[in-house]
Amino acid sequence: MTKQIKTTLLVLSMLCSTMAYALDTVYVPQPRSHLDIGHHYHVSLLEKALEHGANGRAVPRIVTSLHMAEARAFHELTKGEKIDVYWFGTDATKEQSLRAIKIPTSRGLIGYRTFIIHKDLAVQFEQVVNLAQLRNYTACQGAHWPDVQILKAAKLPVVANAMYENIFKRVHAKRCDYFPRPYHDGYNEVRVRNSQYPDLRHYQKIILHYPFAVYFFTPKHKPELAQWIEDGLEKMIDNGELISHMQNHLLTGHIFPLRVEPGTRYILIDNPILPADTDWKNTRYWFQPSEFGFDR
Template identity: 35%
Template structure:
């Protein structure tokens, strides 16, 4: 019995010694409800290729700094972020959209008192006069500005919810995989916060895992693992069960919404946005 116990302990230490360590940034606030989703995807990918990993957390930093630190090979190994041509030229990345392109379907986090204004919006022209909060260094800001929308940029994620609540901006466009859990987690401190989803703003926009350009091992492992999960259906199963994304299903329920599509002039040629295995089209019957 003692010999068996010692063998188990020895196996545990050997397994952990062989585990790949991946450093990621910590949650951006105590209300960050989607952080666990991306950690889970990392673990799912490595499970598919039968390789052990240890995930370590660096202190939270704003997106632009996190990407700069990673490009310099400091502090973190991996970061998930919306993509554009510039980021893909400077960093290594896994060319698999982490929420199958659903990040580009934006619902509107608003204060309930402004709901009537959004009920009147039926076109891009109607939306143009409404001030929208967005992250200062996020690719979304450039996309929205390119379409002539009124953007109020802010560097701090949590401040954008405060701005919406106070009326400094009328809405914070969020991916349909983000908005609901974010509002739910803030109900005690912002009870009048709501998701307006009768209207959806859409642009092709992938969320990728980014890393240092030379980190080929991490890129290949994640690519191989995620593609295996896509092919065997466990990627979809994960999305359908995770608290951050399960509300999206069945995907057919979104077909009755008003969807305004704008161009993403910063989308790279790497985005296979017509590949149904990688991208969801809510305007198509799924």
């Protein structure tokens, strides 16, 4: 058998293997709470990515399995038994332990942080213009979120809570001063909890930025699924469907067109847990500070 024939047969075998990969069901965790709009955003984005990357295959059904905190979701995804896909804020540990699809699910918006605060603190935050002054206030964050390490590395005081809903309770009770939220999250999170926590406010005149992204992750032993999702997301970028998804979803639609209020202060800090090869200045995948009107 000639070398050319062997090569042809190998290529055909690889193509057949890719086309033969089929999946009936993809399992993801349940929402963190009944108010978790971000869960719907990611499940619907995942569904579209699977449709766009199907390449003639039947699109699997997405099913929620169990309720689990992020630490457990990471553990279960590593095993790949109870869940097949989840979306995490990325860091080096996750990228080493899991298969990361390195396409930010919201173009890096998660790294542009506005604040949820108690209304009584609004006047004090008006005086904050730089990182040194922000260090006088204590942030609330999720106990297992990478943000805790990022904020502490910038010498920003942080208190952590394992339960997502309890963080809003802490801010409302003034047990911490601010809850840094992704640019698209704060508005909706305050709005849907208005009756429960009427004194919470979405404070937008400080943008705390650290390069950061949410990626879809799969177990390492399911590379075909990861490639399927990646192919679908790339096609969605090419045909404009990813940005359309953002513009039309309740989680992110209200931020368009991108803008900030006059007098908004921009504070940039490092993200020491972001893998060194992350190209966060790549405009194909990431929003840039200049798109918000900052001269950076």
